[in-house]
Amino acid sequence: MAPEEIRQAIIDILSDIAPDEDLSGLDDSVSFREQMELDSMDFLDIVMELRKRYRVQVPEEDYTQLASMESTVKYLEPKMANVPA
């Protein structure tokens, strides 16, 4: 997956977690939790969905990497390079 496809994959996951949120104006450099109503359980949904949909494992010590879209895509790029789009 290319960075833009990874971004779209994350957007798809976020829309499932928070169907009421309008994600069109998401600022990639700002943390998700500052822009969306995400509680602690919702955040873990991102980790779980990456595991379920793409078999990507995010260990707990790396959770901080998933703070914003920018950091998430950057972190996932090497992990998802071989994932077919």
Add this chain to the structure above:
Amino acid sequence: MLDSGLDWENIDKDNVGIYIGVTEHGNVETESEIYQIKDYDYDTSFWSHHHNPRTVANNPAGEIALNMGITGPHYTIGAACAAGNAGLIQGVQMLRLGECDVAFAGGVSESIHTFGIFAGFASQGALATHEDPTKASRPFDKQRNGIVVSEGGCIYVLERLSDAKKRGAKIYAEIVGYAINTDATDFVLPNPERQAQCMRKALRVAGIAPEQINIVSTHATGTTNGDILECEAVRNVFGKSENTLINNAKSFIGHSMGAAGAIELAGNLPSFNDRHVHATINVDELDEQCAMDGLVLNQPREVDSVDYILNNSFGMLGINSALIVKRY
């Protein structure tokens, strides 16, 4: 809550209590997770982190608290199919103890989403079937063959009468009597002696005689034995009462399990004003073992006045409950 007319913005949320009756809780989530991890070869790393907060027994009450910012006590009351009444009774008791000034109380059920509850009733020989689904729920009918499981929720705003009067609230009814007791005889088979005792105890608490009850809302679920045994109990208490009519809401809506007591009470409350007592429908041929004077069959009946309603709700493990409300 909107209908209660409470000044929600200015109410101290510390003084609001949430008491929700439940038949069961958590089965839905657990069954669905087990079904899903099958696709991952039972690898438990795919088991949802939502499982525990969604299955803890206080969840249905806690989610109300979270959504409404209520900071007073919240918990559920597990009481099988007597849970709707049990939630209401808990609310009354907590108001009396001064643990809260407003109680959200009643019952909820999500049983229709659990595979296990249906399969369990079927194995027990207690799940209704009929070629016409609208005819499947038919308490007291000779051809009845079990329960139609339904879902729902019904939650009341309870206050002490003095508080409700002070703020000029629209008062639907006054809870004047209640009782909960236990058969201690069988997991599922009811005990009419204990059921009658429960109704009598509620009457004693209310300080009224059986003749003063205008409507008995029966628990009857459409099982062969359960209906006969409840009729025996109702006859025992109300057999000599000419003023008492007897009906059943499950014939219309099925058995909403933990919500049943609360929903069925709500279905009878309009009778205080419109003086029409709803029937028990789908009785094409009354089972003579369920025959009782006062049974309102198939068509509603108009009466001169309705002053008191007794609401029965019984459940597995021999839990019985009766709640009496008075017209206000």
